[in-house]
Amino acid sequence: xxxxxxxxxxxxxxxxxxxxxxxxxxxxxxxxxxxxxxxxxxxxxxxxxxxxxxxxxxxxxxxxxxxxxxxxxxxxxxxxxxxxxxxxxxxxxxxxxxxxxxxxxxxxxxxxxxxxxxxxxxxxxxxxxxxxxxxxxxxxxxxxxxxxxxxxxxxxxxxxxxxxxxxxxxxxxxxxxxxxxxxxxxxxxxxxxxxxxxxxxxxxxxxxxxxxxxxxxxxxxxxxxxxxxxxxxxxxxxxxxxxxxxxxxxxxxxxxxx
Amino acid sequence: xxxxxxxxxxxxxxxxxxxxxxxxxxxxxxxxxxxxxxxxxxxxxxxxxxxxxxxxxxxxxxxxxxxxxxxxxxxxxxxxxxxxxxxxxxxxxxxxxxxxxxxxxxxxxxxxxxxxxxxxxxxxxxxxxxxxxxxxxxxxxxxxxxxxxxxxxxxxxxxxxxxxxxxxxxxxxxxxxxxxxxxxxxxxxxxxxxxxxxxxxxxxxxxxxxxxxxxxxxxxxxxxxxxxxxxxxxxxxxxxxxxxxxxxxxxxxxxxxxxxxxxxxxxxxxxxxxxxxxxxx
Numbered sequence: 344x345x346x347x348x349x350x351x352x353x354x355x356x357x358x359x360x361x362x363x364x365x366x367x368x369x370x371x372x373x374x375x376x377x378x379x380x381x382x383x384x385x386x387x388x389x390x391x392x393x394x395x396x397x398x399x400x401x402x403x404x405x406x407x408x409x410x411x412x413x414x415x416x417x418x419x420x421x422x423x424x425x426x427x428x429x430x431x432x433x434x435x436x437x438x439x440x441x442x443x444x445x446x447x448x449x450x451x452x453x454x455x456x457x458x459x460x461x462x463x464x465x466x467x468x469x470x471x472x473x474x475x476x477x478x479x480x481x482x483x484x485x486x487x488x489x490x491x492x493x494x495x496x497x498x499x500x501x502x503x504x505x506x507x508x509x510x511x512x513x514x515x516x517x518x519x520x521x522x523x524x525x526x527x528x529x530x531x532x533x534x535x536x537x538x539x540x541x542x543x544x545x546x547x548x549x550x551x552x553x554x555x556x557x558x559x560x561x562x563x564x565x566x567x568x569x570x571x572x573x574x575x576x577x578x579x580x581x582x583x584x585x586x587x588x589x590x591x592x593x594x595x596x597x598x599x600x601x
Numbered sequence: 602x603x604x605x606x607x608x609x610x611x612x613x614x615x616x617x618x619x620x621x622x623x624x625x626x627x628x629x630x631x632x633x634x635x636x637x638x639x640x641x642x643x644x645x646x647x648x649x650x651x652x653x654x655x656x657x658x659x660x661x662x663x664x665x666x667x668x669x670x671x672x673x674x675x676x677x678x679x680x681x682x683x684x685x686x687x688x689x690x691x692x693x694x695x696x697x698x699x700x701x702x703x704x705x706x707x708x709x710x711x712x713x714x715x716x717x718x719x720x721x722x723x724x725x726x727x728x729x730x731x732x733x734x735x736x737x738x739x740x741x742x743x744x745x746x747x748x749x750x751x752x753x754x755x756x757x758x759x760x761x762x763x764x765x766x767x768x769x770x771x772x773x774x775x776x777x778x779x780x781x782x783x784x785x786x787x788x789x790x791x792x793x794x795x796x797x798x799x800x801x802x803x804x805x806x807x808x809x810x811x812x813x814x815x816x817x818x819x820x821x822x823x824x825x826x827x828x829x830x831x832x833x834x835x836x837x838x839x840x841x842x843x844x845x846x847x848x849x850x851x852x853x854x855x856x857x858x859x860x861x862x863x864x865x866x867x868x869x870x871x872x873x874x875x876x877x878x879x880x881x882x
Contacts, residue, residue, distance in 0.1 A: 498710070498712065498714050499714055499716060501684055501710075501714075502710070502714045502716075504684060504702065505682055505683070505684065505702065505707070505708050506727055506728050506730070506731065506775075506779075507702055507704060507731040508727065508730050508731060509730060509731060512727075512730045516716070516719070516723075516727060516730075517716065520716070520718035520719075521716075521718075523718070596718070598717060598718045598719075598759050598761075599718070
């Protein structure tokens, strides 16, 4: 029986998990055999223990909560601004000629280059982190909304015109839903950049609670185990955010799924 | 019989109260097109699409517009519905000149053009948004027109859940729900298979019989034009202009193989395939 069940369990392992499992095995082997003996080289088991047993490691949960709040707060601001400005530039020729070039140029600046400016303007606290998160969310949402609204199907636009829809209804019942597939792509990118942006800002500024500053201070104390915990939580957070957004879209817009 | 007499005869058939009339007072036409022309420039050189097109549509009349593709028949409908306001000449609805969108005119396109994110009820209701009706009346009207096109069981279905024929029925309900005086149809059954096309033609006539809406139906299907219309306007191309007007002059319900329709069909085929010199008036 036992001989049969082992391959059976192996068969249930998803193909995509083989590479990470292999790396994990190599890591455990290297740590266990003492090949890589260095205070900076920790074993997988230690990393697993830290967030639950280590008093410094336990702070990862509070840090995670703080980062999530920042993503939600800053991200919502950025999404809202991106939607509004994107719609404006998609619908109005004046806005698209007047405002869009500025935004498109500002987008070319690597987002992290804004951090020195923001800390000068908004200080070394919460405000800078939120503004930075909002900014990194804003660009993808703005771009996608603008493009989505501009590329709404002409045939359906004619229907909206012949039905003489009032402006508000035209926006809610036609332009937004028609642009939704494009907006959704931008939104997915935005969620990821909100996450990366928040952690990046926390890491660069280094103070306060948050996953970024958690990793930064662990690095400063040469606590490799805590750094790794932070990195794994970071990855898990990104995956969870991505899934949550897809679920949200599926619930809000049932007609969009196949 | 002159055009006006024909129209009055039609109107009298449709509306018994007019029958007592002596027939001399000409009712205002539902739609009148006066010397309409349209051209645009293609790579800098002007191109004439429509020239000097004039006709009227009486109240409750069905007029077919027949012509080969490229003769400007779809353009004509776009001018009437107001999607394109750049034309010469005059278009009047119920005697009043109009340019641009008019709530008295609704349009059904060849493809259903339903919004995929709205249900049948949502799509039909969209046409009422501009009308500012109280909620209950709005819901009643949507239900009534969805029933009329036979989609009661699909009122909450999304367009992708409908077959081609059902989607086109929903599009007809959307056009009729605002109760326009004029319904423009641009090859409305052109995308459907031939059996379904015949069935929807009969359904259209049944709806028209209850609604008394004036219909202009553009088609390249000669049988469809003759079966549906009181009059058929034959357009010729380059530039699009009226070649001739055929008075079908049959009461409804009609037989599809009525000898009169068969002989008119032969006539139409000759006109469309091998147009003789125009009869200039």
